[in-house]
Amino acid sequence: MSARHPRVGGAPVITAENVVMRYHRRTVLDVPGFELHDGETHVLLGPSGSGKSTLLRMLGLLERPSSGRILLDGREVVAGDKHARMMMAAVFQNPYLFKGTVEENVAYGLALRRVPKDERADRVAAALERVGLGGTQGSSALRLSGGEAQRVALARALVLEPRILLLDEPLSYLDPLIKRRLVADFSEILSGQGVTALYVTHDQDEAMVVGDRVSIMNEGRIVRSGGVDEVMGVPTDEWVADFIGMDAPLRGHIVAAEEGVARIAVADAILFGCTDLPAGIDVLVGVRPEDITLFEAGVDLPPSSARNHMRVTVEAIEHRGSTERVSLSADGLRLAASLSRASARELALEPGVEVLALFKATAVRVAAAVEVRSGV
Amino acid sequence: MEVFWNATVEAVKLLFGGDAGTYEIIALSLRVSGLSLLLAMLIGIPVGYLIGSRRFSGRGLIIALVNTGMGLPPVVVGLVVYILISRSGPLADAHLAIFSEVMPRLLYTVPAMVIAQVIISTPLVTGVTLAAVGSVPAELRLQARSLGASGVQEAFLTLKEARWGVMAAVAAGFGGIISEVGAVNMVGGNIEGKTRVMTTAIQLETGQGNFGLALGLGIILIGISFVIMNGFTRAQQSGGRYER
Numbered sequence: 001m002s003a004r005h006p007r008v009g010g011a012p013v014i015t016a017e018n019v020v021m022r023y024h025r026r027t028v029l030d031v032p033g034f035e036l037h038d039g040e041t042h043v044l045l046g047p048s049g050s051g052k053s054t055l056l057r058m059l060g061l062l063e064r065p066s067s068g069r070i071l072l073d074g075r076e077v078v079a080g081d082k083h084a085r086m087m088m089a090a091v092f093q094n095p096y097l098f099k100g101t102v103e104e105n106v107a108y109g110l111a112l113r114r115v116p117k118d119e120r121a122d123r124v125a126a127a128l129e130r131v132g133l134g135g136t137q138g139s140s141a142l143r144l145s146g147g148e149a150q151r152v153a154l155a156r157a158l159v160l161e162p163r164i165l166l167l168d169e170p171l172s173y174l175d176p177l178i179k180r181r182l183v184a185d186f187s188e189i190l191s192g193q194g195v196t197a198l199y200v201t202h203d204q205d206e207a208m209v210v211g212d213r214v215s216i217m218n219e220g221r222i223v224r225s226g227g228v229d230e231v232m233g234v235p236t237d238e239w240v241a242d243f244i245g246m247d248a249p250l251r252g253h254i255v256a257a258e259e260g261v262a263r264i265a266v267a268d269a270i271l272f273g274c275t276d277l278p279a280g281i282d283v284l285v286g287v288r289p290e291d292i293t294l295f296e297a298g299v300d301l302p303p304s305s306a307r308n309h310m311r312v313t314v315e316a317i318e319h320r321g322s323t324e325r326v327s328l329s330a331d332g333l334r335l336a337a338s339l340s341r342a343s344a345r346e347l348a349l350e351p352g353v354e355v356l357a358l359f360k361a362t363a364v365r366v367a368a369a370v371e372v373r374s375g376v
Numbered sequence: 377m378e379v380f381w382n383a384t385v386e387a388v389k390l391l392f393g394g395d396a397g398t399y400e401i402i403a404l405s406l407r408v409s410g411l412s413l414l415l416a417m418l419i420g421i422p423v424g425y426l427i428g429s430r431r432f433s434g435r436g437l438i439i440a441l442v443n444t445g446m447g448l449p450p451v452v453v454g455l456v457v458y459i460l461i462s463r464s465g466p467l468a469d470a471h472l473a474i475f476s477e478v479m480p481r482l483l484y485t486v487p488a489m490v491i492a493q494v495i496i497s498t499p500l501v502t503g504v505t506l507a508a509v510g511s512v513p514a515e516l517r518l519q520a521r522s523l524g525a526s527g528v529q530e531a532f533l534t535l536k537e538a539r540w541g542v543m544a545a546v547a548a549g550f551g552g553i554i555s556e557v558g559a560v561n562m563v564g565g566n567i568e569g570k571t572r573v574m575t576t577a578i579q580l581e582t583g584q585g586n587f588g589l590a591l592g593l594g595i596i597l598i599g600i601s602f603v604i605m606n607g608f609t610r611a612q613q614s615g616g617r618y619e620r
Contacts, residue, residue, distance in 0.1 A: 057518075060522060062518060062521055062522055082524070082526065085521070085522075085524055086524045088522070089522060089523055089524075090519070090522030090523070092515060092518070092519060092522075094513075094515060096513065096515055096516045096519040098516070098520075098533065098536075098537060099536070099537055099539075108520075108523055108533075109523035109524050112523065112524045112525055112529060113524060156523065157523070160523070160524070166522065
């Protein structure tokens, strides 16, 4: 799964200001600021219980915060505001299709909005076509497969042409094969529709495919927010690094920058990274393990586009299902590479072995050290 | 067996013999229980929905009270209603016109019978409705709300989803009153042509030793119950092919 071309968000559609939610005196959500921009898909990513679904329900006016304000197009709105709620539609983890036909389900919101019957039928047909279920109007909604049911749930929301689409772990109940297919479809539909969407998930791959921006949440707080590549590429602290499966961020200093490529001093090593940041500033640097390629130490490499190559020593090898995560060190620098078991076997990797690590400048994610903990 | 055969013949004679008195009794039974059921539904379904769909402190106690109400002995309900509306009852001394003037006029009338049957039927409708509504996932209501449903629209959708249970609640409410004799006898007085219904008529005929007639009326009562319950079942199952 690869990240799609990110859409540039417009003005803030929904803004949360100092939103706090308490249950039985326990604070489960504390968000000083959050903005969902027009036309973007913003992913709330985090482990179970991190508060992302609660934040979605607050922003979707489905639940009232204990304190704080929600603004829609700059106007304060509350949970009972029907006019504001009519501008939104949601898809949840479980599709919760109502008893009846697929058509009755998809038309439900249209009927609530008193859309004339003829127009309803046309819009339902178009929405079902859009999610790949054209012609299923007369089928029983309760006899659909999990993937089909979730597509119907998406059609039921999309048919309303909502200003804001809320998606709360919409694919987490599905088996991996259907999920992979639907993630790609959802991404295409969302970007094609130009819908402003808030998408909750705990799956990083899903976040990277569907998201334009991402906010990582932990224990009711947003701990990292920004563009998908930036957030997923450069962990800002150990918790975020651990959550997104990277090593803790490397601290470095840009010693030179030219044509979008910076020379970054990290410990005793020099890395090349793609960034528009100028020379002279401190940065955090991250390299995703899957972006690093390993070679035998003595091999003569042909010229390549990889700007970074260095001799590294294997520190540890960790089994991760079908892959191996190899911890590497060189010149005070610590990296990790992800490779298949067969590759690890062929390279005879074991702690202490020296190998050659290659990665492109585009694989080196760079963020200015002073800006990384922005809340919005 | 002969007594049952004779009763069946008697039932056919009563039904098709053109006896105006019998038809009047049947009609009054249906009118009293029908109106009582309607009122019980108007109270019990919304109350059952609210209790079944909301979480609040004291909910468990209220459910326990409703469940207790489902087992109220009709004769006790009749006695309480009798005391409340009787001119010699404890409330008659309250010096309130409603107790001393208005309510005593209800004794031995159809409205008194309806009041008693509503009291018997409402907890049955409420209790089964709340159980049915409670079985609908709360997330379904959240989903409806997220698509723009108001509170009332959310309630209608939930009751539609719980339709089998709600129809069972209505059937339970009807079953609890069409066959009861204790309350209607006590507050209605079994006055011929005025408050005599099928169950009180059966009781009277049994007391007079007319077992054949009593059993004949009983067969008619069971037949009517069967027809009405069959109607409820059909309503319950309509649209069922989209519910599985």
